[in-house]
Amino acid sequence: MRRRLPEWFLLLLPAIIIIAAVVLIPLIFSLYSSFTPYKLTRPSTLWKWIGFRNYERILEDWKFWAAFGRTVLVLTIALNLEMLLGLGIALLVNKVTWGQRTLRTILMFPMMFSPILVGFQFKFIFNDNVGLVNNVLQSTGLSDAALPWLVDGKLALFSILFAEIWMSTSVFAILILAGLFAMPRDPLEAAKVDGCTPWQSFRHITLPFLMPFIFIAMTIRSLDVARAYDIVQIMTGGGPARRTELIWTLMARTGYVDAKMGLANAMGYVSILLSIAFTVYFFKKLSAARAQLGMTG
């Protein structure tokens, strides 16, 4: 008689199959292909093992490191500015006594847009000829010439950062606002009686209490920050002349335009390290901030 599979395995089987199909196999396949010279145009290259040659090429490639460095820079600026702006917005909204619910809903609008739409929107806003920004600058006389918002390297990075921050500041604002709502009122009153000015109360009482919420937002954002690909791709496509090339646009270009999928996958695995590093860093900060407040776990 044939032995039947154990019941627990049968019950788990659908989940195992789905996870294997959508996560495990692509993961293994991409890892494997990063050790091959796999080109989409020549499928047979998938079977040629070249060891770490892709990784060696990446490590020696200044274009990759330029994109890598630019990505770290963009991430650092974006996350910090988003945090500061989100904190400011949350503190202001927390003071609002009338219509706060509506305001909170409006606050979440940017999160509802697809990043591609946001990219298109800002591409239009920063367009040098018909764009909103240049029109305003020129008609108010602040600038006589049209500024090349998306062409000049620095201005283009600024424009991308602007769009990114516009879209994601609300994540911080909402999470920090939740922190403010959860904050007990008593310690603030005690601080007032203890002699704190409003600034000191904020600095010594409110901010330490909000830190875990800020780090939760940072962790979430550092996990999903790869979404910025859409915005960059739409607004500048990493150009002009790679001046706004970020790691994600470089990867997409290598994989789909140059068809070097093996190399692109290798880049992917290097950049995952970046993502993991950011996440681990913020998670550590989060745990430390929670320990500060005497929360366990």
Next chain:
Amino acid sequence: MTEVTLNNVVKRYGAQQAVHGISLDIADGEFVVLVGPSGCGKSTTLRMIAGLEDITDGEVAIGGRVVNDLPPRERNISMVFQNYALYPHMDVRENLGFSLKIAKRPQAEIDQAVREAAVILGLEDLMDRKPAALSGGQRQRVAMGRAIVRHPDVFLFDEPLSNLDAKLRTQMRVEIKKLHQKVGNTIIYVTHDQVEAMTLADRIVLMRDGHIVQVGTPLELFNAPVNTFVATFIGSPPMNLVDGEVTNAGMIRLTDGQEIPVPSAARAGVSVGQKVQLGFRADNLSPVGHGVFEDGEAAELDLAVSLSEPLGTETLLFAELAGIEVQGKMLNPRPVSPGERMTFRLTLGKAHVFDADSTNAIRSN
């Protein structure tokens, strides 16, 4: 000298008036307890003194200085909150020293003050713990320590013991009283618990619906309540109140026709036909042979005991008098079975008469 003066202080929230023109003089070093049922405005009054609530009208002065428009930090007060309000991210040492650090005092002075407070409150072994790692009683002691390191002019306590269990509450009550004897500052203390008020206060301010009902020493409130509210609020068990009507023979006729003489202290104040309530405490209603009786006016009542609560040295007896459940006390108790009829002696010299309509006490003088 740090006396606190409230002059016709009013608090309004929109159309709602929470405090109706309270005036009160608190002497330097006095321990004053604001007590009353919830919603009586006692906490609001305290918070106005602290500067955590705006004063709608009237004046609050601390040490002769009107503080209406001063923020809390300029009033030199300390406050202990019901929920302790410790800073969760600081350990005990930092919690205690925080106010001095904010005031930019030298570190040596901060250490000294923190150590002194820790010794007074027995916190030496807990200095490096976070509030989350402390028990309720320990947190309360830290909150008190935080209040005393600053040597404020006035201590404000906002129901500091109501989150503690009964045993700890009794213990902390003693500590607060000791603390007052040690530091001698003016203390304003808010509670809804009349036992706390009685045991702690030099003077009790009993409030209801935003008004002060009576101000006096604990014994004044206990022995001479101005109305039935004070009579039933202060003392445990609450004062018995029995309805009746004054007859022309100087008696109070209860609703069941029984008559009890009007206590001599009220005799000149009542008029024939007046509807009154006769008030007496359980201590003054005891079965014959089981109480402390003073010579003088008394009434004997024959009552059926419905329930007895033995408390050890005494037993609380419940009985019905003219349709109202009254409580009496039996000293040198013996077992009492429900339904047993006993002769009770009511000491009229300690009884009170209240007007049934106004609820005010009727006294001859």
